[in-house]
Amino acid sequence: MxxxxxxxxxxxxxxxxxxxVAVRDPVRQALVLSVLGVVLAxxxxxxxxxxxxxxxxxxxxxLTPLLLLLAVHxxxxxxxxxxxxx
Amino acid sequence: xxGWILAAAVTLGGGVGATVWGVATxxxxxxxxxxxxxxxxxxxxxxxxxxxxxRPSYVDLALVLALLxxxxxxxxxxxxxxxxxxxxxxxxxxTYAAAxxxxxxxxxxxxxxxxxxxxxxxxxxGVLLIGGNVVASRALSGGFPEVRRG
Amino acid sequence: MSRRxxxxxxAVGGGGLATLFVAAALDLPAFGGxxxxxxxxxxxxxxxxxTANVIASVNFDQRAFxxxxxxxxxxxxxxxxxILLRQTRDEHxxxxxxxxxARPVRRHALLVLPVALLTGLYVIAHGQLSxxxxxxxxxxxxxxLHLLYLGADYRALERVRPVGLYETGDAIATSAYVVTGLxxxxxxxxxxxxxxxxxxxxxxxxxxxxxxLLNAAVGMEVACAVVVLLARFLDQAVEIxxxxxx
Numbered sequence: 001m002x003x004x005x006x007x008x009x010x011x012x013x014x015x016x017x018x019x020x021v022a023v024r025d026p027v028r029q030a031l032v033l034s035v036l037g038v039v040l041a042x043x044x045x046x047x048x049x050x051x052x053x054x055x056x057x058x059x060x061x062x063l064t065p066l067l068l069l070l071a072v073h074x075x076x077x078x079x080x081x082x083x084x085x086x
Numbered sequence: 087x088x089g090w091i092l093a094a095a096v097t098l099g100g101g102v103g104a105t106v107w108g109v110a111t112x113x114x115x116x117x118x119x120x121x122x123x124x125x126x127x128x129x130x131x132x133x134x135x136x137x138x139x140x141r142p143s144y145v146d147l148a149l150v151l152a153l154l155x156x157x158x159x160x161x162x163x164x165x166x167x168x169x170x171x172x173x174x175x176x177x178x179x180x181t182y183a184a185a186x187x188x189x190x191x192x193x194x195x196x197x198x199x200x201x202x203x204x205x206x207x208x209x210x211x212g213v214l215l216i217g218g219n220v221v222a223s224r225a226l227s228g229g230f231p232e233v234r235r236g
Numbered sequence: 237m238s239r240r241x242x243x244x245x246x247a248v249g250g251g252g253l254a255t256l257f258v259a260a261a262l263d264l265p266a267f268g269g270x271x272x273x274x275x276x277x278x279x280x281x282x283x284x285x286x287t288a289n290v291i292a293s294v295n296f297d298q299r300a301f302x303x304x305x306x307x308x309x310x311x312x313x314x315x316x317x318x319i320l321l322r323q324t325r326d327e328h329x330x331x332x333x334x335x336x337x338a339r340p341v342r343r344h345a346l347l348v349l350p351v352a353l354l355t356g357l358y359v360i361a362h363g364q365l366s367x368x369x370x371x372x373x374x375x376x377x378x379x380x381l382h383l384l385y386l387g388a389d390y391r392a393l394e395r396v397r398p399v400g401l402y403e404t405g406d407a408i409a410t411s412a413y414v415v416t417g418l419x420x421x422x423x424x425x426x427x428x429x430x431x432x433x434x435x436x437x438x439x440x441x442x443x444x445x446x447x448x449l450l451n452a453a454v455g456m457e458v459a460c461a462v463v464v465l466l467a468r469f470l471d472q473a474v475e476i477x478x479x480x481x482x
Contacts, residue, residue: 005095005135012102019110027166031117034158035109035124038151042098042128045135045147050367051291053147054359058375061125061154062161063462066382069165070473078478143366146359150376153352157379160341160386214351221344229338 009043030068037061090138093191094131101127101187115175118162118226125155126184126219130191133211137195142204149211156218163225174227181223185216286435287444292364296450300428303450304413307457311410314461318403321468323476330477335389345387352380360455364444370454377455378462390474399467402460409457416449 016036023029037060044053105127108120129151136144163170192212196205265271282293295303323329356377363369385393420429428446436443 005091005098008095008099012098012106015103016106016110019106023110027169028114028117031109031121031162034121034162035106038124038128038155039102039106041147041151042102042131042135045132045144048139050141050144050147051289051369051372054150054367054372055375057147057150057154058372058379061151062157062379062382063375063466065158066161066165066466067469069161070469073165074473077473081478146367149355150359150372153348153355154376154379156344156348157352157383157386160345160383163341164386214348217344218348221340224338225341229341231336231338 005046009039009046012039013043026068026072030065030072033068034061034065037064088138090134094134094138097127097131097134097187097191101184102131113173114166114169115173118159118166118170119175119177119180119223121162122156122159122219122222122226123180123184125151125159125222126181126188126215129155129211129215130188133191133195133208137198145204145207145211149207149214152211152215152218156222159222160225163222164230167230170226171228171231176227178223181219185219188212188215188219283438285430285445285447286438287447288365288439289363289367289369291367292369292447292451293444295369296363296447296454297430297445300417300430300450303454304417304428307410307413307454310458310461311406314406314465317465317468321472323471327476327478329471329475332390332474334391337388342387345383349380349383349387352383353377356380356459357455360451361441361448363451363455364447365439365441370451371458374455374458375462378459378466381463382466385470390470393470397463397467399464402463402467406457406460406464409453409455409460413450413453413457416446416453420446 013036016032016039020029020032020036023032037056040060041053041056044050044056102124105120105124109117109124129148132144132148132151136142136148189212192208192215196208199205199208278294278298279290281298282290285293285297287293287297356373356375356379358373359368359376360370360373363373381397382393384396417428419432421427423429423432425431430445430447433445433449435445442448
């Protein structure tokens with residue numbers, strides 16, 4: 001019955017990963033990727049790999065969304081400026 | 087298979103499953119709240135797993151999630167301040183429900199662990215989780231009123 | 237080479253790879269079994285060197301050379317980002333005005349910052365005892381510093397983060413890893429051999445020989461690398477504008 005938790009975690013990862021691909025807008029994708037990171041960390045914990053889970057939590061919770069959103073912010077700012085000049 | 091792992095499976099399937107659905111569909115307002123609540127449900131699940139597998143070192147995972155999960159939500163709250171201001175998310179009912187899950191799980195685990203350093207660590211994780219959850223919700227619903235340049 | 241020849245080459249190579257993959261997959265042990273020949277030997281070696289966290293022993297002792305490669309990959313990636321995101325001649329810096337942040341958010345950020353920094357250092361220091369280690373703790377510590385940006389604004393962060401210092405720290409930490417490895421060579425065994433320090437008492441902070449030292453070096457390297465990386469991204473996103481100034 002301990003496999004029930006493994007099955008739940010695997011299903012969550014499958015659904016989140018599919019959602020991450022299906023969502024097209026980068027900002028919304030960053031939100032889904034953040035949730036995917038947490039769910040992946042839970043999967044690694046359930047498969048008894050806490051070091052990998054800790055790495056995933058450390059990187060995926062704040063660092064990856066920050067990098068993505070800063071890139072989107074920069075591109076939007078440049079687009080807004082060019083729009084104004086035109 | 088014991089009660090702790092079953093409780094963790096229920097929290098994951100119900101709580102985190104609902105946040106996965108919430109973050110993939112709907113307006114930006116709902117997605118941001120779902121991302122915030124994902125931390126609030128996953129952290130108690132990790133604590134329950136740590137007790138269920140009888141490995142106290144897994145509490146470190148819950149500690150790091152309780153610290154960095156709200157930081158992730160603050161990232162979204164700050165860098166999406168313009169877009170969220172048009173349609174501010176306010177899901178205080180859900181936030182308090184998620185905080186209640188944490189407030190039930192942490193004392194239950196403290197009782198199971200007994201007075202020791204491990205209990206102090208659990209209490210720290212609980213405080214960080216609930217405090218971070220509430221502050222991150224506050225940040226999403228108008229915490230950055232005049233952020234323009236980011 | 238024409239397009240058809242290229243596609244044929246791809247098909248042959250891909251077909252060969254697929255055959256090898258299928259042959260290997262059919263020979264794998266079942267999921268969740270209890271036959272782990274490599275795992276048994278790794279755990280035995282780790283316990284012989286009094287390292288409680290077997291992953292740390294594998295990363296920093298048995299396969300320390302691979303970790304040196306991973307660390308230099310991160311170092312090179314950060315160098316690449318610094319070069320790509322540097323301020324060019326047709327850009328100028330435009331300092332943003334201080335931003336207003338709600339008080340509970342600011343208070344929370346300033347309270348959690350030292351706790352998160354301490355947690356990062358705790359994870360680095362206990363790498364040889366519990367799940368964690370240099371990489372994980374380094375990223376946590378670097379992220380905690382950026383709570384200053386999220387809870388206040390970019391100018392507050394810039395004040396506590398002289399980027400040149402962190403770039404130097406990154407280079408020093410990478411060199412420290414290599415020098416610790418050279419100590420093994422000079423001590424008469426091999427590069428990165430875990431024979432220069434006593435193994436210590438099992439499950440205490442001073443155990444595992446050179447594992448805590450390499451942990452600390454990687455922790456410092458990763459923290460500095462992440463801070464420099466985020467500094468370049470933040471500069472481009474918040475400060476640097478196109479044009480030669482107003």
